[in-house]
Amino acid sequence: MDNVFDVIVVGSGVVGSSIAYHLSESKKHEILLIDKGFPLSGTSGSTQAWVWVHSKVPSWYGELSMYSAELYPFLEKKIGDVEYKRTGGIAPFFNEAERESALRLAEQQAEVGIEIDVLSRDDVLEKEPNLSPNVAGATFSKIDGNVNPFRLVELYVKAARKNGVQCSFYNQVNDIEKYGDIFHLKTSKGSFRAKKVVLAGGAWSKELGKMFGVDIPVRQVRGQILVTEPLQPFLQYTIGGVRQADNGEVLIGYSKEEVGYDRRSTLDVIQQTARMAIDFVPALSKANVVRCFSGIRVMPEDGLPIIGEIPKMEGAYVTAMHSGITLSPLVGTLMTELLTEGETSIDLSRYSLERFEEVQRR
Numbered sequence: 443m444d445n446v447f448d449v450i451v452v453g454s455g456v457v458g459s460s461i462a463y464h465l466s467e468s469k470k471h472e473i474l475l476i477d478k479g480f481p482l483s484g485t486s487g488s489t490q491a492w493v494w495v496h497s498k499v500p501s502w503y504g505e506l507s508m509y510s511a512e513l514y515p516f517l518e519k520k521i522g523d524v525e526y527k528r529t530g531g532i533a534p535f536f537n538e539a540e541r542e543s544a545l546r547l548a549e550q551q552a553e554v555g556i557e558i559d560v561l562s563r564d565d566v567l568e569k570e571p572n573l574s575p576n577v578a579g580a581t582f583s584k585i586d587g588n589v590n591p592f593r594l595v596e597l598y599v600k601a602a603r604k605n606g607v608q609c610s611f612y613n614q615v616n617d618i619e620k621y622g623d624i625f626h627l628k629t630s631k632g633s634f635r636a637k638k639v640v641l642a643g644g645a646w647s648k649e650l651g652k653m654f655g656v657d658i659p660v661r662q663v664r665g666q667i668l669v670t671e672p673l674q675p676f677l678q679y680t681i682g683g684v685r686q687a688d689n690g691e692v693l694i695g696y697s698k699e700e701v702g703y704d705r706r707s708t709l710d711v712i713q714q715t716a717r718m719a720i721d722f723v724p725a726l727s728k729a730n731v732v733r734c735f736s737g738i739r740v741m742p743e744d745g746l747p748i749i750g751e752i753p754k755m756e757g758a759y760v761t762a763m764h765s766g767i768t769l770s771p772l773v774g775t776l777m778t779e780l781l782t783e784g785e786t787s788i789d790l791s792r793y794s795l796e797r798f799e800e801v802q803r804r
């Protein structure tokens with residue numbers, strides 16, 4: 443590996459693997475995908491994995507998410523079965539007062555082509571009879587669904603390798619320097635050179651940014667998830683907070699805690715999550731919980747993805763986002779355009795690192 447790569451992607455979670463795969467499709471580039479662990483060792487291996495669109499605001503962010511969801515069926519044709527299911531998504535509310543904001547959301551999202559129905563209590567229960575009878579209504583959209591994140595990342599990496607991408611796992615990038623037009627990456631397994639570098643380090647983006655002297659403003663936000671024993675299929679839709687996987691397990695949870703990079707599960711949040719599950723789907727009170735896990739969300743300061751070239755650092759790029767599972771097919775596609783043509787078919791200026799006034803160079 444002593445050649446100069448066209449592109450080195452740092453981080454092989456769902457975002458970095460998607461970029462490496464999409465970029466490799468033309469087989470025109472020498473690409474290295476590098477990770478200090480393995481492709482699912484970060485957040486992509488500890489996620490709910492909804493492909494969720496309908497409540498993403500502002501609506502232009504919803505629109506971006508919708509385009510990405512639309513790519514999933516094509517992606518599956520190319521890389522194989524990632525267990526993508528467009529189940530439709532239900533976001534229930536339990537208080538009639540919330541109907542007003544649900545109607546506003548539907549109106550707003552319709553402007554960008556996201557179709558949302560605002561359901562009455564009876565409509566919701568007709569669709570998903572196992573939801574709590576206490577539900578007051580819900581927003582519903584056909585566009586939402588979910589995917590198996592393990593298959594997704596595994597198949598991105600497999601397809602990328604098949605297209606010639608070289609991988610170096612269990613290899614930490616410790617520093618990056620630029621001499622002339624070439625980046626030199628110092629890693630625990632030696633030095634690598636590249637014409638372009640993409641930082642796709644998820645929760646570690648801040649540390650990676652420092653190697654370029656920039657602040658990448660992301661916070662680490664823990665989420666804890668409960669997993670039940672496999673149950674007979676009884677939930678048809680992806681419900682805000684609860685989804686049933688193909689193997690019958692129900693994944694429950696949407697907690698958000700700012701505790702740094704701490705992946706422990708805690709009794710208080712497990713109990714709250716279990717209560718939430720029963721409030722939403724009373725039948726879950728009889729289910730056995732077989733495991734719980736937690737993952738670290740990558741939360742840009744304003745909640746919106748960071749995608750694009752690092753200001754004043756030609757050839758260096760950053761991708762950091764919550765909802766990387768939803769967005770990965772589109773981010774991989776757009777980053778490929780940016781890396782090869784210098785521009786993208788969808789305007790990404792809103793997602794640039796430059797939008798943060800406080801972005802400081804060292």
Ligand SMILES: Cc1cc2nc3c(=O)[nH]c(=O)nc-3n(C[C@H](O)[C@H](O)[C@H](O)COP(=O)(O)OP(=O)(O)OC[C@H]3O[C@@H](n4cnc5c(N)ncnc54)[C@H](O)[C@@H]3O)c2cc1C
Nearest residue numbers: 453455457478484485486489492615644665737765766768
């Ligand atoms: C509980 C929970 C639920 C979620 N639910 C959803 C959901 O339903 N839908 C959705 O779309 N998103 C969801 N997310 C968010 C989603 O999982 C993430 O946005 C996504 O996994 C981030 O992928 P990534 O590739 O950016 O990061 P990661 O998967 O963390 O990958 C980053 C990689 O970079 C590597 N790395 C870091 N630093 C270095 C270094 N110095 N050298 C080499 N390698 C390095 C790491 O080892 C890691 O493998 C959820 C997250 C959590 C925690």
